[in-house]
Amino acid sequence: MRLPSQSLSTLAGALALSATALAAETPLERGAYLVEGPAACGSCHTAPMPGAAPLAGRTLVEPAFTAEVPNITPGSRxxxxxxxxxxxxxxxGIRPDGSVIGPPMPIMLYRHLSDSDVTAMVTYLRTVPAVETKFKASTYPFPLPPAYGPPIDSVADVPREVSVAYGEYLAGPVAHCLECHSLKDGMPDLDGHLGGGGHTWEGPWGVSVAANLTSHEDGLADYSDAEIATMITQGIRPDGSQMHPPMSYRHYAYMTEDDVAALILYLRTLPPIPDGG
Ligand code: HEC
Ligand code: HEC
Structure with missing residues (x-):
């Protein structure tokens, strides 16, 4: 998976507003914040080239398969x-024609998006610049499941506050941090390897290894909250080293201070796992 380097600056106004005027936030502002910020839909749905049209789709090459990530602008189907x-x-992960959406779209986590947040995302997607492209289907070298679980009626909001519970909601359903950071033998293991890191990605930048985010000393134990916040939102470690894709810090740069604080509160609670564990 590769990171986009597209400009998100056109949204800066709306996002700054949503950061400061939370109480008065409209669904459109909430949707813009989620999609361009923590949910980082563009990290997959936007081509990783400067100037690529936001959310207009791209081909994503993974070791085990190649996915055609669809255009999700109003110019698409x-x-x-x-x-x-x-x-x-x-x-x-089920389309109107009944077909199932394949990986790496993190449906298992998106199943827990609240009604108001997923609706806000849809409200925002209707407003992004329309780009017309022809739909290309992915061909996976394995069968997709018939569904990712039973139909969902309703998911309640997690109260938006600086709490472990809201941090857990951001790290899982919204930002899928834990999908990348809990991969073991290529599969997310949210029970035995939660935040344990170790999965590798190769790209033009070289090799990047998902960091250990647990409370172990191999993980985040020795970092201050401020250092962790800088790593998440700027991709820079305390020693000055710069992180590589697919860590989506360009999107996380839009996160509010409160949301970053909630994330860190939650990460501090992850049971310790040593590197390689
Ligand atoms: C990790 C990569 C990834 C992320 C993040 C991601 N998607 Fe996807 N998405 C995909 C892939 C891949 C497909 C197509 C899978 C297939 O071909 O079956 C897809 C399919 C879709 C579709 C179906 C479109 C169609 O025409 O069939 C929608 C809608 C969609 N994504 C919306 C979103 C939204 C909204 C977000 C952010 C909340 C998001 N996606 C985040 C990878 C991703
Ligand atoms: C698409 C996969 C992916 C997602 C999603 C992701 N990360 Fe990462 N993350 C990585 C990779 C890979 C690295 C290592 C990058 C490098 O070393 O160049 C990393 C590095 C980090 C680091 C650096 C820690 C250290 O000790 O070096 C932190 C902190 C971090 N991620 C937190 C998060 C948080 C919080 C989220 C969700 C908001 C998140 N990540 C989402 C892949 C991901």
Whole structure:
């Protein structure tokens, strides 16, 4: 997976507003914040080239398969889907024609997105610049599951505050931090390897290794909160070294201070796992 380097600056205004005027935030502002910030939909749906049209799709090459990540701007076929159909596609991975969305779209985590957050995302997606492309289907070298679980009626909001619970919601359902940082033998292991890191990605930048985010000394134990915040939002470690893709810090740069604080509170609670454990 590769990181985009597209400019997100056009959204800076709306996002700054959502950071300061939380109480008065509209669904559109909330959706813009989630999609461009912590959810980082563009880290997969935008081509990793400077100037690439945001959310207009790209081909993503993984070791085990190649995915055609679709265009999700209003110039794509999703313009013909109702809001409820789009919510179902994002949260359950099932399209209106009944077909199932394949990896690496993190559906298992998106299943826990709250009704108001997933609806806000849809509201925002309807407003991004339309780019017209022809839909290309992915071909996976393995069968997709018939579904990712039973149909979802409703998911309540997790109260938006600087709490472990809200940090857990951000790290899982919203930002899928724990999908990348809990991969073991290529599969997310959220029970035995939560935040343990170790998965590697190769790209033009070289090799990057998902960091250990647990409370172990091989993980985040020796970093201050401020140091962790800088790593998440700027991709810079205390020793000055710069992180490489697919860590999506360019998107996380838009996160509010409160949301970063909640994330860190939650990461501090991850049971310790040593590197290689
Ligand atoms: C880790 C990569 C990744 C992330 C992050 C991701 N997606 Fe996807 N998404 C995909 C892939 C890959 C597909 C297509 C899979 C296939 O071909 O079956 C897809 C499919 C979709 C579709 C179906 C579109 C169609 O025409 O079939 C929608 C809608 C969608 N994603 C929305 C989103 C939204 C909204 C977000 C952010 C909340 C998001 N995705 C985040 C990888 C990702
Ligand atoms: C698409 C996969 C992916 C996602 C999603 C992701 N990360 Fe990362 N993360 C990485 C990789 C890979 C590295 C190592 C980058 C490097 O060394 O160049 C990394 C590095 C880090 C580091 C540096 C720690 C250290 O000790 O060096 C922190 C902190 C971190 N991620 C936190 C997060 C948080 C919090 C989130 C969610 C908001 C997140 N990551 C989402 C892949 C990911």
């Amino acid at each position: 999703i313009a013909d889907w109702s809001d409820a159909e789009l919510v179902r596609a994002i949260r359950e």
